[in-house]
Amino acid sequence: MQGFLNLNKPFDWTSHDCVARVRKLLRLKRVGHAGTLDPAATGVLPIAFGKATRLLQYLPGNKAYQATIRFGLQTTTDDLQGEIITSAPCPELSLAEINAILPQFIGEIQQIPPNYSAIQVDGKRLYDLARRGLQVEVPVRTVEVFQIEILAWREGEFPELDIAIACGSGTYIRAIARDLGAVLQTGGTLAALTRTVSSGFELTNSITLSDLETQLQTGTFQAIAPDTPLLHLPTVILPPVSAHKWCQGQRIPVNLDIGDTVRVYEQETHFLGIGQIKEQLLIPITVLHN
Template identity: 45%
Template sequence: MDAKFGFLVIDKPAGVTSHDCVSRLRKILRIKRVGHGGTLDPLVTGVLPIAIGKATRLLPYLHTSKKYQGTIQLGERTNTDDLEGETIKSSPWPQLSEADLDKFLDLFRGRIFQEPPLFSSVHINGERAYKKARKGEIFDLPRKEITIYQLKVNSWNQSTGRLDLYIHCSSGTYIRSLARDLGENIGCGGMLFKLRRLEALGFNEDEVIPLPDLNYNKEKLLSKVVDPILSLNHLSKFRLKCEEDFYWRNGRKIITSNSRIEVSKIIEKGELNSYKNFLLVINNDYSIAGIAEWVDDSIIQPKVVLNPL
Protein backbone atom coordinates (compact mmCIF):
# COMPACT_ATOMS: atom_id res chain seq x y z
CA MET A 1 0.00 0.00 0.00
CA ASP A 2 1.12 3.58 -0.72
CA ALA A 3 3.19 5.01 2.17
CA LYS A 4 1.20 8.24 1.87
CA PHE A 5 -1.90 6.57 3.22
CA GLY A 6 -3.72 7.22 6.49
CA PHE A 7 -4.72 10.14 8.70
CA LEU A 8 -3.00 13.14 10.24
CA VAL A 9 -4.73 14.86 13.14
CA ILE A 10 -3.99 18.58 13.05
CA ASP A 11 -4.56 21.05 15.87
CA LYS A 12 -6.04 23.79 13.69
CA PRO A 13 -5.04 27.25 14.89
CA ALA A 14 -7.33 30.27 14.75
CA GLY A 15 -7.11 32.49 11.69
CA VAL A 16 -6.75 29.80 9.02
CA THR A 17 -9.39 27.82 7.14
CA SER A 18 -9.64 24.04 6.96
CA HIS A 19 -8.78 24.34 3.26
CA ASP A 20 -5.62 26.31 4.16
CA CYS A 21 -4.51 23.34 6.29
CA VAL A 22 -5.15 20.90 3.45
CA SER A 23 -3.32 23.12 0.97
CA ARG A 24 -0.25 23.37 3.22
CA LEU A 25 -0.06 19.60 3.72
CA ARG A 26 -0.35 19.04 -0.03
CA LYS A 27 2.68 21.25 -0.54
CA ILE A 28 4.75 19.62 2.21
CA LEU A 29 3.91 16.05 1.15
CA ARG A 30 3.88 16.94 -2.56
CA ILE A 31 0.67 15.00 -3.24
CA LYS A 32 -2.74 16.21 -4.42
CA ARG A 33 -4.92 13.62 -2.73
CA VAL A 34 -5.46 15.22 0.67
CA GLY A 35 -8.80 16.00 2.27
CA HIS A 36 -10.17 17.11 5.64
CA GLY A 37 -12.85 15.50 7.76
CA GLY A 38 -15.23 18.28 8.74
CA THR A 39 -14.83 22.01 8.13
CA LEU A 40 -13.88 24.30 11.01
CA ASP A 41 -14.62 28.03 10.74
CA PRO A 42 -11.48 30.25 10.69
CA LEU A 43 -11.89 31.36 14.33
CA VAL A 44 -12.40 27.80 15.60
CA THR A 45 -9.44 25.78 16.87
CA GLY A 46 -8.87 22.12 17.60
CA VAL A 47 -9.08 18.65 16.12
CA LEU A 48 -9.01 18.56 12.31
CA PRO A 49 -8.54 15.06 10.85
CA ILE A 50 -6.76 15.08 7.49
CA ALA A 51 -6.95 12.11 5.12
CA ILE A 52 -3.78 11.36 3.16
CA GLY A 53 -3.81 9.55 -0.18
CA LYS A 54 -6.37 6.77 -0.58
CA ALA A 55 -7.59 7.37 2.98
CA THR A 56 -9.82 10.11 1.55
CA ARG A 57 -12.13 7.27 0.42
CA LEU A 58 -12.46 6.08 4.02
CA LEU A 59 -13.70 9.36 5.53
CA PRO A 60 -17.42 8.40 5.32
CA TYR A 61 -16.80 5.32 7.48
CA LEU A 62 -15.15 7.04 10.44
CA HIS A 63 -17.02 8.05 13.61
CA THR A 64 -19.30 10.98 12.76
CA SER A 65 -19.99 12.50 16.18
CA LYS A 66 -18.02 15.51 17.40
CA LYS A 67 -17.20 17.09 20.76
CA TYR A 68 -16.64 20.78 21.48
CA GLN A 69 -15.87 23.22 24.23
CA GLY A 70 -17.39 26.59 23.48
CA THR A 71 -18.36 29.96 24.89
CA ILE A 72 -21.65 31.66 24.05
CA GLN A 73 -22.04 35.42 24.51
CA LEU A 74 -25.58 36.29 25.49
CA GLY A 75 -27.03 39.71 24.67
CA GLU A 76 -25.34 40.01 21.27
CA ARG A 77 -26.68 39.03 17.86
CA THR A 78 -24.55 39.18 14.68
CA ASN A 79 -25.31 38.36 11.05
CA THR A 80 -22.84 35.46 11.12
CA ASP A 81 -23.86 34.24 14.61
CA ASP A 82 -20.26 34.64 15.82
CA LEU A 83 -17.59 37.28 16.46
CA GLU A 84 -16.72 37.65 12.77
CA GLY A 85 -20.02 39.25 11.84
CA GLU A 86 -21.66 42.63 12.11
CA THR A 87 -23.74 43.35 15.20
CA ILE A 88 -27.47 43.23 14.48
CA LYS A 89 -28.75 43.84 17.98
CA SER A 90 -27.54 44.19 21.57
CA SER A 91 -29.81 43.48 24.53
CA PRO A 92 -29.38 42.97 28.27
CA TRP A 93 -29.58 39.39 29.46
CA PRO A 94 -31.77 38.44 32.41
CA GLN A 95 -30.64 37.24 35.80
CA LEU A 96 -29.96 33.54 35.28
CA SER A 97 -28.79 30.70 37.48
CA GLU A 98 -27.07 27.60 36.13
CA ALA A 99 -30.31 25.74 36.84
CA ASP A 100 -32.22 28.26 34.70
CA LEU A 101 -29.74 27.83 31.88
CA ASP A 102 -29.95 24.05 32.13
CA LYS A 103 -33.72 24.25 31.56
CA PHE A 104 -33.17 26.31 28.40
CA LEU A 105 -30.46 23.89 27.24
CA ASP A 106 -32.85 20.99 27.69
CA LEU A 107 -34.74 22.32 24.64
CA PHE A 108 -31.70 21.41 22.53
CA ARG A 109 -30.82 17.99 23.89
CA GLY A 110 -31.56 14.90 21.82
CA ARG A 111 -32.91 14.98 18.26
CA ILE A 112 -33.82 18.46 17.11
CA PHE A 113 -34.24 20.38 13.86
CA GLN A 114 -31.71 23.15 13.39
CA GLU A 115 -31.46 25.95 10.83
CA PRO A 116 -27.88 26.52 9.61
CA PRO A 117 -26.39 30.05 9.82
CA LEU A 118 -26.96 32.28 6.78
CA PHE A 119 -23.18 32.55 6.48
CA SER A 120 -22.52 28.83 5.98
CA SER A 121 -21.35 26.50 3.22
CA VAL A 122 -24.83 25.04 2.61
CA HIS A 123 -25.77 24.94 -1.08
CA ILE A 124 -28.80 26.98 -2.19
CA ASN A 125 -29.65 26.43 -5.86
CA GLY A 126 -26.03 25.60 -6.64
CA GLU A 127 -24.51 28.51 -4.71
CA ARG A 128 -23.02 28.59 -1.22
CA ALA A 129 -25.23 30.33 1.34
CA TYR A 130 -22.42 32.61 2.54
CA LYS A 131 -21.93 33.97 -1.00
CA LYS A 132 -25.62 34.84 -1.26
CA ALA A 133 -25.55 36.39 2.21
CA ARG A 134 -22.55 38.56 1.32
CA LYS A 135 -24.52 39.93 -1.64
CA GLY A 136 -27.37 40.85 0.69
CA GLU A 137 -29.81 38.34 -0.79
CA ILE A 138 -32.80 37.27 1.29
CA PHE A 139 -33.32 33.50 1.48
CA ASP A 140 -34.35 30.72 3.82
CA LEU A 141 -32.29 27.70 4.73
CA PRO A 142 -33.97 24.32 5.28
CA ARG A 143 -33.85 22.98 8.82
CA LYS A 144 -31.79 19.82 9.33
CA GLU A 145 -32.30 17.04 11.84
CA ILE A 146 -29.32 16.72 14.16
CA THR A 147 -28.66 15.06 17.52
CA ILE A 148 -27.09 16.64 20.57
CA TYR A 149 -26.03 13.75 22.78
CA GLN A 150 -24.72 15.83 25.65
CA LEU A 151 -24.95 19.54 26.47
CA LYS A 152 -23.45 20.59 29.77
CA VAL A 153 -22.79 23.91 31.51
CA ASN A 154 -19.11 24.21 32.41
CA SER A 155 -19.43 27.73 33.86
CA TRP A 156 -21.65 30.80 33.73
CA ASN A 157 -20.62 34.42 34.32
CA GLN A 158 -23.62 36.59 35.05
CA SER A 159 -21.62 39.83 34.86
CA THR A 160 -20.21 39.19 31.34
CA GLY A 161 -23.07 37.09 29.98
CA ARG A 162 -20.67 34.38 28.88
CA LEU A 163 -21.69 30.75 29.07
CA ASP A 164 -19.09 27.97 28.75
CA LEU A 165 -20.46 24.69 27.40
CA TYR A 166 -19.39 21.14 26.64
CA ILE A 167 -21.16 19.78 23.54
CA HIS A 168 -21.25 16.25 22.13
CA CYS A 169 -23.23 16.25 18.89
CA SER A 170 -23.82 14.57 15.57
CA SER A 171 -22.20 15.54 12.31
CA GLY A 172 -23.89 18.53 10.70
CA THR A 173 -24.49 20.41 13.95
CA TYR A 174 -23.74 24.14 13.85
CA ILE A 175 -22.63 25.46 17.24
CA ARG A 176 -23.20 28.99 15.91
CA SER A 177 -26.86 28.08 15.37
CA LEU A 178 -27.03 26.67 18.89
CA ALA A 179 -25.71 29.97 20.26
CA ARG A 180 -28.20 31.96 18.17
CA ASP A 181 -31.20 29.79 19.07
CA LEU A 182 -30.35 29.61 22.77
CA GLY A 183 -30.17 33.41 22.89
CA GLU A 184 -33.51 33.71 21.11
CA ASN A 185 -35.16 31.32 23.57
CA ILE A 186 -33.77 33.25 26.53
CA GLY A 187 -34.98 36.46 24.87
CA CYS A 188 -31.75 38.47 24.68
CA GLY A 189 -30.00 37.06 21.61
CA GLY A 190 -26.73 35.18 21.53
CA MET A 191 -23.66 34.47 19.43
CA LEU A 192 -20.70 32.12 19.49
CA PHE A 193 -17.78 33.81 21.22
CA LYS A 194 -15.18 31.03 21.18
CA LEU A 195 -15.04 27.38 20.11
CA ARG A 196 -12.57 24.50 20.26
CA ARG A 197 -13.19 21.05 18.81
CA LEU A 198 -12.09 18.33 21.21
CA GLU A 199 -12.92 15.27 19.11
CA ALA A 200 -13.91 14.48 15.51
CA LEU A 201 -14.20 11.29 13.45
CA GLY A 202 -12.93 9.25 16.39
CA PHE A 203 -9.76 11.35 16.86
CA ASN A 204 -9.22 13.45 19.99
CA GLU A 205 -6.94 16.13 21.40
CA ASP A 206 -4.39 13.58 22.62
CA GLU A 207 -3.54 12.74 19.00
CA VAL A 208 -3.14 16.21 17.50
CA ILE A 209 0.03 17.70 16.08
CA PRO A 210 0.55 21.43 15.40
CA LEU A 211 -0.08 22.59 11.85
CA PRO A 212 3.40 22.26 10.30
CA ASP A 213 5.02 25.11 8.39
CA LEU A 214 6.06 24.76 4.75
CA ASN A 215 9.64 23.87 5.71
CA TYR A 216 8.60 20.86 7.76
CA ASN A 217 10.39 17.63 6.85
CA LYS A 218 8.22 15.45 4.62
CA GLU A 219 9.44 12.10 5.98
CA LYS A 220 9.04 13.24 9.57
CA LEU A 221 5.45 14.24 8.82
CA LEU A 222 4.72 10.91 7.12
CA SER A 223 5.93 9.14 10.26
CA LYS A 224 3.01 10.74 12.13
CA VAL A 225 0.36 9.32 9.77
CA VAL A 226 -2.14 7.12 11.64
CA ASP A 227 -2.76 3.63 10.24
CA PRO A 228 -6.34 3.56 8.85
CA ILE A 229 -7.00 0.19 10.49
CA LEU A 230 -6.62 1.86 13.90
CA SER A 231 -9.04 4.59 12.84
CA LEU A 232 -11.70 2.08 11.75
CA ASN A 233 -11.65 -0.20 14.78
CA HIS A 234 -15.31 0.61 15.50
CA LEU A 235 -16.26 -1.51 12.46
CA SER A 236 -16.71 -5.25 12.43
CA LYS A 237 -13.92 -7.07 10.54
CA PHE A 238 -13.63 -9.63 7.76
CA ARG A 239 -10.31 -11.21 6.81
CA LEU A 240 -9.85 -12.33 3.21
CA LYS A 241 -8.57 -15.78 2.36
CA CYS A 242 -5.97 -15.99 -0.39
CA GLU A 243 -8.45 -17.55 -2.81
CA GLU A 244 -10.92 -14.66 -2.25
CA ASP A 245 -8.42 -11.97 -3.15
CA PHE A 246 -9.20 -12.05 -6.91
CA TYR A 247 -12.92 -11.58 -6.31
CA TRP A 248 -12.31 -8.72 -3.90
CA ARG A 249 -9.87 -6.87 -6.18
CA ASN A 250 -12.39 -7.01 -8.99
CA GLY A 251 -15.27 -5.73 -6.89
CA ARG A 252 -17.15 -9.01 -6.90
CA LYS A 253 -19.25 -10.16 -3.97
CA ILE A 254 -17.95 -12.91 -1.71
CA ILE A 255 -20.23 -15.60 -0.35
CA THR A 256 -19.07 -16.78 3.06
CA SER A 257 -20.15 -17.81 6.53
CA ASN A 258 -21.13 -15.22 9.12
CA SER A 259 -18.92 -17.06 11.59
CA ARG A 260 -15.95 -15.41 9.86
CA ILE A 261 -17.16 -11.92 10.85
CA GLU A 262 -15.44 -10.46 13.90
CA VAL A 263 -18.28 -8.35 15.25
CA SER A 264 -17.26 -5.02 16.79
CA LYS A 265 -17.98 -4.74 20.51
CA ILE A 266 -19.30 -1.24 19.85
CA ILE A 267 -21.83 -2.65 17.38
CA GLU A 268 -22.76 -5.43 19.83
CA LYS A 269 -23.62 -2.82 22.45
CA GLY A 270 -26.02 -1.15 20.03
CA GLU A 271 -23.84 1.92 19.53
CA LEU A 272 -23.13 3.36 16.08
CA ASN A 273 -26.01 1.46 14.50
CA SER A 274 -25.48 3.31 11.23
CA TYR A 275 -22.25 1.31 10.82
CA LYS A 276 -23.56 -2.14 11.65
CA ASN A 277 -23.77 -3.23 7.99
CA PHE A 278 -20.24 -2.10 7.09
CA LEU A 279 -17.12 -4.21 7.47
CA LEU A 280 -13.43 -3.39 7.61
CA VAL A 281 -11.89 -5.87 5.20
CA ILE A 282 -8.30 -6.89 5.83
CA ASN A 283 -5.85 -8.90 3.78
CA ASN A 284 -4.30 -12.16 4.85
CA ASP A 285 -1.24 -10.19 6.06
CA TYR A 286 -3.53 -7.94 8.16
CA SER A 287 -3.11 -4.87 5.93
CA ILE A 288 -6.26 -3.00 4.97
CA ALA A 289 -8.11 -4.15 1.84
CA GLY A 290 -11.06 -1.77 2.03
CA ILE A 291 -14.67 -1.49 3.17
CA ALA A 292 -17.52 -3.90 2.43
CA GLU A 293 -21.23 -3.99 3.08
CA TRP A 294 -22.51 -6.99 5.01
CA VAL A 295 -25.59 -7.61 2.88
CA ASP A 296 -26.89 -10.54 4.90
CA ASP A 297 -25.46 -13.46 6.85
CA SER A 298 -23.52 -14.77 3.89
CA ILE A 299 -22.75 -12.01 1.34
CA ILE A 300 -19.86 -9.52 1.49
CA GLN A 301 -20.31 -6.75 -1.10
CA PRO A 302 -17.25 -4.52 -1.81
CA LYS A 303 -17.81 -0.78 -1.29
CA VAL A 304 -14.26 0.61 -1.21
CA VAL A 305 -11.54 -1.56 -2.77
CA LEU A 306 -8.01 -0.41 -1.98
CA ASN A 307 -5.87 -2.21 -4.52
CA PRO A 308 -2.13 -2.22 -3.75
CA LEU A 309 0.14 -0.24 -6.09
Protein backbone atom coordinates (compact mmCIF):
# COMPACT_ATOMS: atom_id res chain seq x y z
CA MET A 1 0.00 0.00 0.00
CA GLN A 2 1.27 3.45 -0.88
CA GLY A 3 -0.20 6.92 -1.16
CA PHE A 4 -1.31 9.87 0.93
CA LEU A 5 -3.81 10.55 3.68
CA ASN A 6 -5.28 14.00 4.35
CA LEU A 7 -5.51 13.88 8.14
CA ASN A 8 -7.36 16.36 10.33
CA LYS A 9 -4.99 16.45 13.31
CA PRO A 10 -6.76 16.53 16.68
CA PHE A 11 -5.99 18.99 19.46
CA ASP A 12 -3.24 18.05 21.91
CA TRP A 13 -1.68 15.46 19.60
CA THR A 14 1.83 15.91 18.24
CA SER A 15 2.44 15.27 14.55
CA HIS A 16 4.61 12.34 15.64
CA ASP A 17 1.67 10.93 17.67
CA CYS A 18 -0.45 11.01 14.51
CA VAL A 19 2.18 9.21 12.44
CA ALA A 20 2.50 6.53 15.12
CA ARG A 21 -1.28 6.00 15.20
CA VAL A 22 -1.55 5.82 11.39
CA ARG A 23 1.39 3.42 11.29
CA LYS A 24 -0.45 1.12 13.72
CA LEU A 25 -3.81 1.38 11.93
CA LEU A 26 -2.34 0.73 8.47
CA ARG A 27 0.12 -1.85 9.81
CA LEU A 28 2.92 -0.19 7.87
CA LYS A 29 6.39 0.84 8.98
CA ARG A 30 6.97 3.50 6.33
CA VAL A 31 4.76 6.43 7.38
CA GLY A 32 5.73 10.11 7.43
CA HIS A 33 4.18 13.57 7.44
CA ALA A 34 4.67 16.98 5.86
CA GLY A 35 4.53 20.29 7.71
CA THR A 36 4.69 19.77 11.48
CA LEU A 37 1.76 21.12 13.50
CA ASP A 38 2.06 22.16 17.14
CA PRO A 39 0.08 19.99 19.60
CA ALA A 40 -2.34 22.88 20.28
CA ALA A 41 -3.05 23.33 16.56
CA THR A 42 -5.61 21.32 14.59
CA GLY A 43 -6.25 20.79 10.92
CA VAL A 44 -4.53 19.50 7.82
CA LEU A 45 -1.57 17.18 8.36
CA PRO A 46 -0.54 15.44 5.12
CA ILE A 47 0.50 11.83 5.80
CA ALA A 48 2.42 9.65 3.34
CA PHE A 49 2.86 5.90 3.58
CA GLY A 50 4.70 3.21 1.72
CA LYS A 51 6.94 4.37 -1.11
CA ALA A 52 5.00 7.67 -1.21
CA THR A 53 7.03 8.82 1.82
CA ARG A 54 9.82 9.48 -0.70
CA LEU A 55 7.59 12.09 -2.36
CA LEU A 56 7.09 14.31 0.71
CA GLN A 57 9.99 16.55 -0.29
CA TYR A 58 8.27 17.41 -3.59
CA LEU A 59 4.95 18.60 -2.16
CA PRO A 60 4.06 22.27 -2.73
CA GLY A 61 4.80 24.63 0.16
CA ASN A 62 1.51 26.54 0.19
CA LYS A 63 -0.28 26.75 3.53
CA ALA A 64 -3.33 28.51 4.96
CA TYR A 65 -4.60 28.93 8.51
CA GLN A 66 -7.43 30.31 10.58
CA ALA A 67 -6.06 31.83 13.76
CA THR A 68 -7.28 33.61 16.87
CA ILE A 69 -4.94 36.22 18.37
CA ARG A 70 -5.50 37.42 21.94
CA PHE A 71 -4.12 40.86 22.81
CA GLY A 72 -2.84 41.97 26.19
CA LEU A 73 -0.92 38.73 26.82
CA GLN A 74 2.65 37.60 26.21
CA THR A 75 3.75 34.03 26.90
CA THR A 76 6.97 32.03 26.76
CA THR A 77 5.71 29.98 23.81
CA ASP A 78 3.77 32.75 21.99
CA ASP A 79 0.58 30.74 22.51
CA LEU A 80 -1.67 29.82 25.44
CA GLN A 81 0.34 26.68 26.19
CA GLY A 82 3.22 28.68 27.71
CA GLU A 83 3.76 30.60 30.91
CA ILE A 84 2.44 34.16 30.99
CA ILE A 85 5.20 36.76 30.78
CA THR A 86 2.99 39.86 30.86
CA SER A 87 -0.74 40.36 31.26
CA ALA A 88 -2.14 43.84 30.73
CA PRO A 89 -5.78 44.46 29.75
CA CYS A 90 -6.16 46.66 26.65
CA PRO A 91 -9.90 47.31 26.21
CA GLU A 92 -9.11 50.52 24.30
CA LEU A 93 -7.53 48.62 21.39
CA SER A 94 -9.56 49.11 18.22
CA LEU A 95 -9.93 47.18 15.00
CA ALA A 96 -8.99 50.34 13.09
CA GLU A 97 -5.56 50.32 14.75
CA ILE A 98 -5.03 46.72 13.69
CA ASN A 99 -6.17 47.40 10.14
CA ALA A 100 -3.62 50.20 9.90
CA ILE A 101 -0.64 47.94 10.63
CA LEU A 102 -1.68 44.64 9.03
CA PRO A 103 -0.01 45.53 5.69
CA GLN A 104 3.34 45.34 7.53
CA PHE A 105 2.76 41.59 7.83
CA ILE A 106 1.97 40.88 4.17
CA GLY A 107 4.58 40.05 1.53
CA GLU A 108 8.14 39.00 2.29
CA ILE A 109 8.70 39.67 5.99
CA GLN A 110 11.45 39.06 8.51
CA GLN A 111 10.46 36.73 11.31
CA ILE A 112 12.16 35.35 14.42
CA PRO A 113 10.72 31.89 15.12
CA PRO A 114 9.35 31.20 18.62
CA ASN A 115 11.83 29.92 21.20
CA TYR A 116 9.65 26.85 21.56
CA SER A 117 9.83 25.54 17.98
CA ALA A 118 11.35 22.62 16.08
CA ILE A 119 13.98 24.74 14.34
CA GLN A 120 17.55 23.60 14.98
CA VAL A 121 20.41 25.82 16.15
CA ASP A 122 23.80 24.10 16.22
CA GLY A 123 22.05 20.74 15.85
CA LYS A 124 19.70 21.29 18.81
CA ARG A 125 15.93 21.83 18.64
CA LEU A 126 14.91 25.22 20.00
CA TYR A 127 12.21 23.70 22.21
CA ASP A 128 14.77 21.38 23.79
CA LEU A 129 17.07 24.31 24.55
CA ALA A 130 14.18 26.40 25.89
CA ARG A 131 13.02 23.61 28.21
CA ARG A 132 16.53 23.42 29.64
CA GLY A 133 16.48 27.17 30.30
CA LEU A 134 19.21 27.90 27.76
CA GLN A 135 19.12 31.21 25.92
CA VAL A 136 20.24 31.11 22.28
CA GLU A 137 20.17 33.64 19.48
CA VAL A 138 17.43 32.56 17.11
CA PRO A 139 18.27 33.38 13.49
CA VAL A 140 15.94 35.72 11.61
CA ARG A 141 14.15 34.10 8.68
CA THR A 142 12.55 35.56 5.59
CA VAL A 143 9.05 34.17 5.05
CA GLU A 144 6.22 35.12 2.73
CA VAL A 145 2.64 35.96 3.67
CA PHE A 146 0.31 36.18 0.69
CA GLN A 147 -2.88 37.36 2.35
CA ILE A 148 -4.39 38.18 5.74
CA GLU A 149 -8.17 38.46 6.00
CA ILE A 150 -9.98 39.61 9.13
CA LEU A 151 -12.80 37.21 10.02
CA ALA A 152 -14.02 38.54 13.38
CA TRP A 153 -13.17 41.02 16.15
CA ARG A 154 -14.23 40.70 19.78
CA GLU A 155 -13.76 43.64 22.13
CA GLY A 156 -13.00 43.23 25.81
CA GLU A 157 -10.26 43.45 28.43
CA PHE A 158 -8.24 41.00 26.32
CA PRO A 159 -9.68 41.54 22.84
CA GLU A 160 -9.44 38.79 20.23
CA LEU A 161 -8.98 38.84 16.48
CA ASP A 162 -9.87 35.99 14.12
CA ILE A 163 -7.92 35.99 10.87
CA ALA A 164 -7.34 33.81 7.81
CA ILE A 165 -3.73 33.68 6.61
CA ALA A 166 -2.33 32.31 3.35
CA CYS A 167 1.45 31.93 3.45
CA GLY A 168 4.51 30.07 2.29
CA SER A 169 6.27 27.27 4.14
CA GLY A 170 8.25 28.11 7.26
CA THR A 171 5.89 30.86 8.43
CA TYR A 172 5.10 30.79 12.14
CA ILE A 173 1.61 32.09 12.95
CA ARG A 174 2.63 32.28 16.63
CA ALA A 175 5.35 34.73 15.62
CA ILE A 176 2.82 36.85 13.69
CA ALA A 177 0.60 36.99 16.81
CA ARG A 178 3.57 37.96 18.98
CA ASP A 179 4.87 40.59 16.54
CA LEU A 180 1.44 42.09 15.92
CA GLY A 181 1.06 42.60 19.66
CA ALA A 182 4.54 44.11 19.84
CA VAL A 183 3.81 46.69 17.13
CA LEU A 184 0.53 47.60 18.86
CA GLN A 185 2.39 47.78 22.20
CA THR A 186 -0.25 45.59 23.83
CA GLY A 187 1.36 42.18 23.65
CA GLY A 188 -0.22 39.38 21.68
CA THR A 189 -0.36 35.60 21.72
CA LEU A 190 -1.92 32.87 19.63
CA ALA A 191 -5.12 31.60 21.25
CA ALA A 192 -6.21 29.05 18.61
CA LEU A 193 -4.95 27.74 15.27
CA THR A 194 -6.41 25.53 12.55
CA ARG A 195 -4.53 24.74 9.35
CA THR A 196 -6.96 24.79 6.45
CA VAL A 197 -4.53 24.11 3.59
CA SER A 198 -1.17 22.35 3.52
CA SER A 199 0.90 21.12 0.58
CA GLY A 200 -2.11 20.93 -1.72
CA PHE A 201 -4.43 19.26 0.82
CA GLU A 202 -7.53 21.07 2.14
CA LEU A 203 -9.40 20.80 5.43
CA THR A 204 -12.75 20.26 3.66
CA ASN A 205 -11.46 16.94 2.28
CA SER A 206 -9.66 15.75 5.43
CA ILE A 207 -10.56 12.81 7.66
CA THR A 208 -10.06 12.23 11.37
CA LEU A 209 -8.22 9.32 12.96
CA SER A 210 -11.62 7.94 13.95
CA ASP A 211 -12.77 8.18 10.32
CA LEU A 212 -9.66 6.32 9.21
CA GLU A 213 -10.22 3.55 11.73
CA THR A 214 -13.85 3.14 10.65
CA GLN A 215 -12.97 3.11 6.95
CA LEU A 216 -10.31 0.46 7.51
CA GLN A 217 -12.73 -1.68 9.50
CA THR A 218 -15.41 -1.45 6.80
CA GLY A 219 -12.99 -1.82 3.90
CA THR A 220 -13.89 1.58 2.44
CA PHE A 221 -10.55 3.36 2.92
CA GLN A 222 -9.03 4.66 -0.30
CA ALA A 223 -5.55 6.13 -0.27
CA ILE A 224 -4.91 9.33 -2.18
CA ALA A 225 -2.85 8.44 -5.26
CA PRO A 226 0.86 9.28 -4.93
CA ASP A 227 0.82 11.77 -7.80
CA THR A 228 -2.34 13.65 -6.72
CA PRO A 229 -0.54 16.33 -4.62
CA LEU A 230 2.18 16.75 -7.25
CA LEU A 231 0.11 18.42 -9.96
CA HIS A 232 2.21 21.59 -9.66
CA LEU A 233 5.09 19.73 -11.34
CA PRO A 234 5.39 19.40 -15.14
CA THR A 235 4.71 16.00 -16.71
CA VAL A 236 6.87 13.77 -18.94
CA ILE A 237 5.23 10.77 -20.63
CA LEU A 238 7.42 7.90 -21.78
CA PRO A 239 6.64 5.01 -24.12
CA PRO A 240 6.85 1.53 -22.52
CA VAL A 241 10.41 0.69 -23.61
CA SER A 242 11.83 4.02 -22.42
CA ALA A 243 9.78 3.82 -19.23
CA HIS A 244 11.28 0.42 -18.41
CA LYS A 245 14.80 1.70 -19.00
CA TRP A 246 14.15 4.80 -16.87
CA CYS A 247 12.83 2.66 -14.00
CA GLN A 248 16.04 0.62 -14.19
CA GLY A 249 18.08 3.78 -13.60
CA GLN A 250 18.94 4.76 -17.17
CA ARG A 251 18.93 8.36 -18.41
CA ILE A 252 16.48 8.90 -21.23
CA PRO A 253 17.10 11.51 -23.99
CA VAL A 254 14.21 14.00 -24.19
CA ASN A 255 13.71 16.99 -26.41
CA LEU A 256 12.09 19.06 -23.67
CA ASP A 257 12.71 22.25 -21.75
CA ILE A 258 9.92 22.29 -19.18
CA GLY A 259 11.70 22.71 -15.89
CA ASP A 260 14.02 20.87 -13.59
CA THR A 261 11.84 18.51 -11.51
CA VAL A 262 9.08 16.59 -13.31
CA ARG A 263 6.52 13.84 -12.84
CA VAL A 264 7.22 10.82 -15.01
CA TYR A 265 4.52 8.56 -16.47
CA GLU A 266 4.26 5.57 -18.74
CA GLN A 267 1.44 5.93 -21.25
CA GLU A 268 -0.15 8.99 -19.52
CA THR A 269 -1.75 7.18 -16.56
CA HIS A 270 0.94 5.00 -14.95
CA PHE A 271 2.87 7.21 -12.52
CA LEU A 272 6.50 6.08 -12.27
CA GLY A 273 8.10 8.69 -10.04
CA ILE A 274 10.10 11.90 -10.08
CA GLY A 275 12.84 12.83 -12.52
CA GLN A 276 15.07 15.76 -13.38
CA ILE A 277 15.78 17.15 -16.82
CA LYS A 278 19.38 18.20 -17.37
CA GLU A 279 20.98 18.80 -20.74
CA GLN A 280 17.99 17.14 -22.44
CA LEU A 281 18.35 13.96 -20.39
CA LEU A 282 15.60 12.67 -18.10
CA ILE A 283 17.40 11.48 -14.97
CA PRO A 284 15.70 9.12 -12.46
CA ILE A 285 15.54 10.70 -8.99
CA THR A 286 12.71 8.94 -7.14
CA VAL A 287 11.42 5.77 -8.83
CA LEU A 288 8.31 4.16 -7.37
CA HIS A 289 8.09 1.22 -9.79
CA ASN A 290 10.89 -1.11 -10.88
